[in-house]
Amino acid sequence: MADVEAPPAAVVDKELLPPPELDMRRAVRLGLSNAAAMVLVAATGIVGTFQGRLIIDPFLPLGLLFLYMVAWAFGWLAAKPPTTLEGFAPAVPGPRNLAAGALAGVIGGAGTALLLVLMTTFNLRGVFLELSPALADTLSFGLSVVAAVPLIVAVGTAVGLAGAGVHFLPPRWRRAVMPGLMWVLIFALFTDIVGQFFAGVGLDSITGFLFTRRGGPLTAMGAVIVFVAFSTLYWYRGGRETTLRQRFEVLPAERRTGWTIGLAMAVMVILWFVPRIMGPFVSQVLDNAGIFLLMALGLNIVLGYAGLLDLGYVAFFAVGAYTAAILTSPLSPAFSPELSLLAALPFVMIAAAVAGIIVATPVIRMRGDYLAIVTLGFGEIARILLNSAWLSPYFGGAQGITNIPNLQVGPLEFRSPQDYFIPIFLFVVIAAYITLAVQKSRWGRAWMAMREDESVAEAMGINIVTAKLSAFVVGAILASFGGALFGSQIGSVFPHSFDIVVSITVLVIIIVGGMGSVPGVTVGALALIALPNLLREFSEYQFLFYGVLLIAMMLVRPEGFIPSRRRAQELHTEELAQDDWLEIYGQTGTGEKVTEGSA
Amino acid sequence: MAMLEISGLSKSFGGLRAINDLDMHVNEGEIVSVIGPNGAGKTTFFNLVNGMDTPDEGSILFENQDLVGLRPNQILGLGLARTFQNVRLFPAMTVLENVMVGQHARTKSGLLSAIFNTPRHRREEAEIEAKGKEVLAFFGSRLVGYRFDQLSMMLSYANRRRLEIARAMATDPRILLLDEPTAGMNPRETIELTELIGRLRDERGYTIVLIEHDMQVVRNVSDRVVVLDHGVKLTEGSYEEVSTNQDVIEAYLGRPAEMGS
Numbered sequence: 093m094a095d096v097e098a099p100p101a102a103v104v105d106k107e108l109l110p111p112p113e114l115d116m117r118r119a120v121r122l123g124l125s126n127a128a129a130m131v132l133v134a135a136t137g138i139v140g141t142f143q144g145r146l147i148i149d150p151f152l153p154l155g156l157l158f159l160y161m162v163a164w165a166f167g168w169l170a171a172k173p174p175t176t177l178e179g180f181a182p183a184v185p186g187p188r189n190l191a192a193g194a195l196a197g198v199i200g201g202a203g204t205a206l207l208l209v210l211m212t213t214f215n216l217r218g219v220f221l222e223l224s225p226a227l228a229d230t231l232s233f234g235l236s237v238v239a240a241v242p243l244i245v246a247v248g249t250a251v252g253l254a255g256a257g258v259h260f261l262p263p264r265w266r267r268a269v270m271p272g273l274m275w276v277l278i279f280a281l282f283t284d285i286v287g288q289f290f291a292g293v294g295l296d297s298i299t300g301f302l303f304t305r306r307g308g309p310l311t312a313m314g315a316v317i318v319f320v321a322f323s324t325l326y327w328y329r330g331g332r333e334t335t336l337r338q339r340f341e342v343l344p345a346e347r348r349t350g351w352t353i354g355l356a357m358a359v360m361v362i363l364w365f366v367p368r369i370m371g372p373f374v375s376q377v378l379d380n381a382g383i384f385l386l387m388a389l390g391l392n393i394v395l396g397y398a399g400l401l402d403l404g405y406v407a408f409f410a411v412g413a414y415t416a417a418i419l420t421s422p423l424s425p426a427f428s429p430e431l432s433l434l435a436a437l438p439f440v441m442i443a444a445a446v447a448g449i450i451v452a453t454p455v456i457r458m459r460g461d462y463l464a465i466v467t468l469g470f471g472e473i474a475r476i477l478l479n480s481a482w483l484s485p486y487f488g489g490a491q492g493i494t495n496i497p498n499l500q501v502g503p504l505e506f507r508s509p510q511d512y513f514i515p516i517f518l519f520v521v522i523a524a525y526i527t528l529a530v531q532k533s534r535w536g537r538a539w540m541a542m543r544e545d546e547s548v549a550e551a552m553g554i555n556i557v558t559a560k561l562s563a564f565v566v567g568a569i570l571a572s573f574g575g576a577l578f579g580s581q582i583g584s585v586f587p588h589s590f591d592i593v594v595s596i597t598v599l600v601i602i603i604v605g606g607m608g609s610v611p612g613v614t615v616g617a618l619a620l621i622a623l624p625n626l627l628r629e630f631s632e633y634q635f636l637f638y639g640v641l642l643i644a645m646m647l648v649r650p651e652g653f654i655p656s657r658r659r660a661q662e663l664h665t666e667e668l669a670q671d672d673w674l675e676i677y678g679q680t681g682t683g684e685k686v687t688e689g690s691a
Numbered sequence: 692m693a694m695l696e697i698s699g700l701s702k703s704f705g706g707l708r709a710i711n712d713l714d715m716h717v718n719e720g721e722i723v724s725v726i727g728p729n730g731a732g733k734t735t736f737f738n739l740v741n742g743m744d745t746p747d748e749g750s751i752l753f754e755n756q757d758l759v760g761l762r763p764n765q766i767l768g769l770g771l772a773r774t775f776q777n778v779r780l781f782p783a784m785t786v787l788e789n790v791m792v793g794q795h796a797r798t799k800s801g802l803l804s805a806i807f808n809t810p811r812h813r814r815e816e817a818e819i820e821a822k823g824k825e826v827l828a829f830f831g832s833r834l835v836g837y838r839f840d841q842l843s844m845m846l847s848y849a850n851r852r853r854l855e856i857a858r859a860m861a862t863d864p865r866i867l868l869l870d871e872p873t874a875g876m877n878p879r880e881t882i883e884l885t886e887l888i889g890r891l892r893d894e895r896g897y898t899i900v901l902i903e904h905d906m907q908v909v910r911n912v913s914d915r916v917v918v919l920d921h922g923v924k925l926t927e928g929s930y931e932e933v934s935t936n937q938d939v940i941e942a943y944l945g946r947p948a949e950m951g952s
Contacts (some may be wrong), residue, residue, distance in 0.1 A: 127874075147877065172794070194796070201753055282831065316885040320803065324724075341729050346745060383921025385709055498907070520936070525806075526806055529805050529806050529808060530802060530805055530806065532816075532818070533800070533805030533812070534794075534795060534798055534800055534804075534805070534815075534816075534819070535805065537784070537788055537791055537792050537795070538795055539785055540781065540783075540788070541781050541784065541792045541795075544780075544781035544782060544783060544784060545779055545781060546742050547743060547763075547783070548775070548779045548780075549781075549792070550743075550762065550763045550764050551742075551767065551773060551790055552740055552741060552764075552767065552772075552796075552798075552859075552862065553764045553767040553793070553862055554764055554792070554795050554796075555762075555764050556762075556764070562802060566802065658783045658784070658842055659783070660786075661844075
C-alpha cells in the first residue's frame, strides 16, 4: 500500500489503479460493535418496552425491529465500498462486500445469542433489571434456547446481508427504495399523527384502508402500498438530471431572492394551517418545540455569533416567565397589576435586558471555560432564588405562580394549544428575522470578530464591553419571549421548570442543528424536542437518544445538520487544504500578474 | 511637536525589563523603522502603544493626548492602527467581513436600526462595504472579486498579511504600526510589499512605524531607523548612520573576542 503513489494528473484518464480491497478486519471490528450495540439495545429495555407495539400487523413488533435495524445498519456500514480516491478506479461491490455485511451480521447475532444464553442460564436481573423472562421470550422468538441460538445467528446474518445488499442496487433504485422504506417506518411509527393528518385534510378513508384501525398498526397491505407509492415517487424524481437545489443555485441572485421569499411565504401559509389540520396533540408538541426554538435562537446569538458559552441560559427564560406571571396573574403574591400579556411584554423585555446586563457585567473580562462556569452558577442561582422561602412572598417559592391568564389580543383569546401555535410561530419568525438582520449588521460582525479573537477585535476598534453586553441582552430578550409564552400557555410557573437540563437541551439543539444557522437551529429544535414528544413511548429514552445523537454527530458531522457556510468550511479544513493546493499549482497566471502590477 | 511622542517608557514582565526608559518620537508623514535583535522588545513596544499592554512608567502622547490607560479600541478610535507579527485575522469570517470590521469604530448605527433596516443603516452599510472594497483594491487583483466572500483562513500566507494591512487601513488610521510585514514572504513578495509601504504613505498619507528584520526593506523605505536592544534604545538615525554604528553591529553580531580584551 505504502509504495503506491498517485500518478500525475495527465495519466489519470489512461490508467486507473485497482481500488483497495475491502478491509475484512474492519468488518470484524464493526461486527463486534454491532454485537455491543444489539446487546445494549436489548439490555437497556428498548426491545422489551416496544415489543408490545406492532409496527405492521400481525408480524412485525417494534422491539425486534429496533434490534435488527442495528444489525442492518452495521451490515450496510461493513459492506460500504471505500471512497474512491483520485487515480483509483471506483470500487464495484462484489462477493467480498456481501461477506463483510454477513460477517458483521453473524457477529452481532452471536452476541445477541450469547446474551440470551447467559440471561437464561444465570440470574442477571439483580444488576440488569431489564433482562426479564419476557425479554428472553422475545429474543428467542418464543422457541427454546437451543433452537433459538442458531436462529438468532441466522437472522442476524440475513439482516447483515440485506444491509450489504443495498450497495448492489443501482443508485437510482437505491434512492427510491430507501426513502420508500423510511416512509413505511414513519407511517408505522407515527400512526396517530398520520391518522390525524388524513382526518384533518378530509381523507379519513385512507386511514381505514392502510391501518387496522385509527392509531393502530399498518396492515401488511398498507405497508406495501405506502412503500410502492413513495418508492415510485422517488424513482421518478431520481430520473431528473438535476436536483431542484442545483437548478435553484444557477439562478441569478435577484431571482434567487425572489424564490426564497416566495418559498418562505408558502411555508408560512402552510404552517398557519398546521394546527387546524394536526389537532391539539401535535400542536402542543409544536408549541413546545417553538418555545425551545425561541430560546435556541437567542443562545445562537450569544454562543453562535458572539462565542460566549452561556451554560445558565435558562435564567433568562425564567426571568421572562416570572416577569410575565407576576404582571398578569391575579394570584401573584406580592404585586399584581393584572396586565394583559401584551401590555406586560415591554416590561418583560426590560427585565430580560436587565438580567442580561447583570449576567454580562461580571464576565466582561472572562473568556471560554471561566465564562461557562460563571454562567452555570448564574443559572442555578436564579432557580434557587425563585425556589427560596426568603423570596417566596414575591415569587411564591415552590408553589410558583398560578392562574396566569391566556394571551388575549383585543377580542381574540388564545386558549388551546392550537391557538397558541400562532403567536408562538409569530415570535419565532420575529426572532429569526432579528437574527438574520443583526447577523449582517455592524454589530453582527463585531460579535463574530470577538468570537474569533477577542483581543484583536478590541485592537480593531470594537468596544468589547458593549459588544458582550449587547449580545447577552439580545439573547436574553429572545429567551424571555419564550418564557412569557410558556407561562401563559401552561397557566402557571414553577421553579423546577427552570433547571439546568433546559440550558443543556438548548445547547444541544444548536450544536446538533448547526451553530450560527437559523434553519439548522430550527431543525435541531424539531428533531430534539418535537420528535421525542411525538413518539410518546420514547420519552423514557429521550436522554439516551440525545447522548447517542450527540456522539454520532460529533464523529460524523460536527458542524450540525444544516451548518452555516463558514462553520462547514471551518470544520473541514483538510478538504480546503487540498483546494488551496490545487489553486496554487493550478493557476500559474497569478504569478505573472504580480510582476505586471508592481512594475 | 511630533505626532507620536514617547518619553520614559518602561515595562517589566517579572524580572525582565522588556522596555527600559525609552524616548522616541515619530513625525507626521515619516516612515520609521524599529529594528533590533530577537527579544529586543519591539513587539512589546507596539503592544504598549496600541493599548494591549499597559506601561509601568512613562507617557505616550499621540497629538498631545496621552494614550496610557486607554483601551485598544479607544486608541484605534484616535487613529492608531496596527498589524500583528503572527498574522491575526478573523479566520472564519470572509475577506470582505474582515475589512468591514475595521470600519466599526468609524460608524455608529446600532442594533435597533439594523433590526428596523432604517435608510440610514442601509446607507451606512453600503458605505462600509464600498470602503472595504476600496481598501482591498489597493492590493491589485489579489483580494477582490471572488475573494470577497472567501473565508480569510483560506487565503495564502502572503495574502493573509496583505489582508491584515487592508483591515488596518479600513480603520482610517493616521498612523499605522506594521509588525514585521514581510516575515515569511518570498523575495518577490518582499519587494512588492516594500513598494507598497511607500505607497501607503505617499497615496494614503499614513505615518508609518515599522518593525522589520529584513535590512533591504529597512534601507529602502525608512526615513529614520531606531535600534532597540534589551529594551533600550541603542541609537537612531538614517539607515546609513545606523548600519555603520559599532554598537548596532555588536548587538546583532556579538562583540568580537579581540575587541573585548
